[in-house]
Amino acid sequence: MSDEAPPRWHAETLAVRAGYDPSEAANAAKPPIYMSSTFAYASARQAKDIHEAYFDGTGPEVGRTAHIYARLGHPNLDMVETRLAALDGAEAAAVFNSGMATHSAIALAHLRPGDSMVFSRPIYGGTNGLYTGLMPDFGVHHATFTDGCDRDDVMAAVDRALALGPLRLILIESPANPTAAIVDVAMIVAIADAIGARGGARPLVVIDNTLLGPLMQRPIALGVDLCMTSLTKYCGGHSDLLAGGVSGRAALVGPLRLLRTTLGSHLDPYTSWLLLRSMETVHLRAERAMENARRVAEFLRAHPKVAEITYLGFLADGTRERAVYDRQCSAAGSTFSFAVKGGEAEAFRFLDALRLLRFAVSLGGSETLITHPATTTHYALQPQERIAGGITDATLRLSVGIEHVDDLIADLSRALDAI
Numbered sequence: 344m345s346d347e348a349p350p351r352w353h354a355e356t357l358a359v360r361a362g363y364d365p366s367e368a369a370n371a372a373k374p375p376i377y378m379s380s381t382f383a384y385a386s387a388r389q390a391k392d393i394h395e396a397y398f399d400g401t402g403p404e405v406g407r408t409a410h411i412y413a414r415l416g417h418p419n420l421d422m423v424e425t426r427l428a429a430l431d432g433a434e435a436a437a438v439f440n441s442g443m444a445t446h447s448a449i450a451l452a453h454l455r456p457g458d459s460m461v462f463s464r465p466i467y468g469g470t471n472g473l474y475t476g477l478m479p480d481f482g483v484h485h486a487t488f489t490d491g492c493d494r495d496d497v498m499a500a501v502d503r504a505l506a507l508g509p510l511r512l513i514l515i516e517s518p519a520n521p522t523a524a525i526v527d528v529a530m531i532v533a534i535a536d537a538i539g540a541r542g543g544a545r546p547l548v549v550i551d552n553t554l555l556g557p558l559m560q561r562p563i564a565l566g567v568d569l570c571m572t573s574l575t576k577y578c579g580g581h582s583d584l585l586a587g588g589v590s591g592r593a594a595l596v597g598p599l600r601l602l603r604t605t606l607g608s609h610l611d612p613y614t615s616w617l618l619l620r621s622m623e624t625v626h627l628r629a630e631r632a633m634e635n636a637r638r639v640a641e642f643l644r645a646h647p648k649v650a651e652i653t654y655l656g657f658l659a660d661g662t663r664e665r666a667v668y669d670r671q672c673s674a675a676g677s678t679f680s681f682a683v684k685g686g687e688a689e690a691f692r693f694l695d696a697l698r699l700l701r702f703a704v705s706l707g708g709s710e711t712l713i714t715h716p717a718t719t720t721h722y723a724l725q726p727q728e729r730i731a732g733g734i735t736d737a738t739l740r741l742s743v744g745i746e747h748v749d750d751l752i753a754d755l756s757r758a759l760d761a762i
């Protein structure tokens with residue numbers, strides 16, 4: 344189902360074109376939804392060849408698009424995977440029915456009892472649960488770092504992990520949810536290379552690219568092995584579906600697809616179709632949301648009841664973080680956090696006074712969402728884990744949408760007055 348895109352196409356063009364060829368579907372200009380759980384074989388010989396291609400990667404059906412059963416793959420999934428790989432600039436992509444299904448598959452595919460892994464803080468609450476709650480039960484150890492621009496801080500975590508077992512995975516979330524803290528991707532890749540050069544296996548470098556998404560940060564070009572994205576967020580873009588994806592070299596993505604067959608976490612045909620459609624406009628939505636976010640951030644920074652704000656566009660010149668940001672991000676995005684002066688009581692009064700902004704978890708939708716991480720998205724963390732990640736009782740996370748910015752600022756202004 345893929346039409347090979349000439350490399351000269353820009354991301355905006357790939358977002359519209361990559362992954363669908365009308366000649367394969369009765370010349371329908373837009374893709375049909377293949378609502379079928381199973382696929383008919385043309386002959387007994389072809390059935391055997393298709394299975395050989397799927398499970399062994401050999402034989403005459405390799406590279407063809409024949410399908411077996413929707414849990415193993417289906418045409419709408421092929422389309423969305425081809426488009427995601429094109430946007431990420433990767434050889435291949437695998438798409439799952441949520442971001443967490445994607446993270447879980449990466450963990451289960453690449454970590455074995457006795458192994459260790461390292462991750463950056465703050466990190467998405469679900470990811471934290473996976474590596475501090477579930478994986479330890481399977482004998483996988485972890486260590487964490489909080490300053491992803493400081494080599495010593497990262498190396499201290501690496502050394503702690505190596506003392507626990509072979510280091511197989513370094514997972515970074517950058518910018519991080521909810522504070523937009525950034526990790527120096529090139530430095531992490533260099534550290535992984537150095538560990539490999541010391542004789543042990545080189546750990547895989549995986550980034551969670553959800554906060555900037557495929558258009559404003561291209562981690563594959565920065566040298567990461569796997570680029571994971573919660574497609575629920577900016578790519579889905581309308582807060583009406585859940586999906587996740589991971590892209591990278593075909594040799595790394597293939598095993599994730601096979602594991603997905605066992606876990607049963609493929610994305611269904613209808614949601615794949617919806618996601619493919621949403622990807623066509625992701626850059627338009629992201630650009631408007633970012634323009635709004637800058638105006639909203641400037642308003643909040645100047646407001647006397649706001650104690651601090653972590654908007655990436657405000658990183659000061661001359662700082663390490665600013666240099667890293669300039670190297671690896673092409674824009675500041677539209678999700679950031681700020682703290683009101685005071686604590687939980689002040690944050691709650693502010694939230695309950697909002698009329699336009701929706702108080703809900705998630706981010707990257709067309710509507711502006713606000714949440715209180717300490718009591719919602721990051722509720723399950725230990726208090727010291729929250730503090731280490733820069734989340735206080737007064738922290739609020741804002742995902743700015745595409746409404747008229749004056750309406751957003753008026754609502755924020757009224758709610759701040761009500762504290």
Ligand SMILES: *Cc1c(COP(=O)(O)O)cnc(C)c1O
Nearest residue numbers: 441442443467520553573575586
């Ligand atoms: C939402 C999110 C996830 C999880 O994605 P789901 O699609 O909700 O499973 C992972 N990482 C980050 C940074 C997120 O914001």
